[in-house]
Amino acid sequence: GAGVSQSPSNKVTEKGKDVELRCDPISGHTALYWYRQRLGQGLEFLIYFQGNSAPDKSGLPSDRFSAERTGESVSTLTIQRTQQEDSAVYLCASSFRPTNEKLFFGSGTQLSVL
Amino acid sequence: DQQVKQNSPSLSVQEGRISILNCDYTNSMFDYFLWYKKYPAEGPTFLISISSIKDKNEDGRFTVFLNKSAKHLSLHIVPSQPGDSAVYFCAASNSGAGSYQLTFGKGTKLSVIP
Numbered sequence: 001g002a003g004v005s006q007s008p009s010n011k012v013t014e015k016g017k018d019v020e021l022r023c024d025p026i027s028g029h030t031a032l033y034w035y036r037q038r039l040g041q042g043l044e045f046l047i048y049f050q051g052n053s054a055p056d057k058s059g060l061p062s063d064r065f066s067a068e069r070t071g072e073s074v075s076t077l078t079i080q081r082t083q084q085e086d087s088a089v090y091l092c093a094s095s096f097r098p099t100n101e102k103l104f105f106g107s108g109t110q111l112s113v114l
Numbered sequence: 115d116q117q118v119k120q121n122s123p124s125l126s127v128q129e130g131r132i133s134i135l136n137c138d139y140t141n142s143m144f145d146y147f148l149w150y151k152k153y154p155a156e157g158p159t160f161l162i163s164i165s166s167i168k169d170k171n172e173d174g175r176f177t178v179f180l181n182k183s184a185k186h187l188s189l190h191i192v193p194s195q196p197g198d199s200a201v202y203f204c205a206a207s208n209s210g211a212g213s214y215q216l217t218f219g220k221g222t223k224l225s226v227i228p
Contacts, residue, residue, distance in 0.1 A: 004157070031214065033214070035216075035218075040220065041220055042118065042120075042203060042217075042218035042219050042220045042221060043158070043203065043205075043216070043218040044218075045215040045216065045217070048214050048215070050214075056214070056215070058215070059215065091157055091158070093157070098214050099214060101146070101148070101163060102148065102160030102163065103160065103216070104160075105150075105157030105158045105159070106157050107155060107156050107157050108157055
């Protein structure tokens with residue numbers, strides 16, 4: 001596709017339920033990143049994937065959070081036993097190669113935990 | 115502990131005038147800085163960046179200035195246009211750490227008044 005695609009765009013869930021968020025990176029982009037933005041805050045790094053290398057999971061806030069990526073394609077971010085503080089916009093980004101330069105972001109998934 | 119701070123949550127500027135957005139950082143290991151622009155319901159888009167070996171980078175109407183001794187950077191937009199109205203995020207990274215994490219500020223909402 002032309003850009004990074006994320007689904008769903010909005011997700012409302014009850015506290016304690018599990019949720020899965022999906023990200024389709026730009027074709028040919030080898031690196032994929034997950035960030036989240038809680039209300040009134042900046043973007044927080046969660047996890048980074050590069051090809052078949054071990055992901056950098058250092059930003060995941062708890063063991064309820066996990067993410068997978070198959071090769072250089074789709075990634076899913078899973079949050080188990082959701083809590084109200086997990087409510088945020090979850091943003092996925094990709095880049096052609098690992099970089100701290102410009103990333104291409106998707107529109108995000110707005111997660112609301114009631 | 116916020117390592118990247120944008121102390122002005124909002125800024126209003128008249129069309130045609132200069133917009134100056136400020137950003138301060140505390141981590142002296144940061145050596146690469148970026149500005150992203152975000153419209154509502156969209157992901158952030160890359161605007162301009164600067165390496166710590168420079169003190170200025172210009173791209174059309176956008177100029178970023180870096181003052182390493184003060185740990186301060188600013189984004190100048192001149193002349194400002196109504197389409198520039200958006201939230202602007204400052205981000206920083208430590209490329210020497212081999213990490214691809216970006217640390218973001220909370221953002222400044224710019225309103226350009228026609």
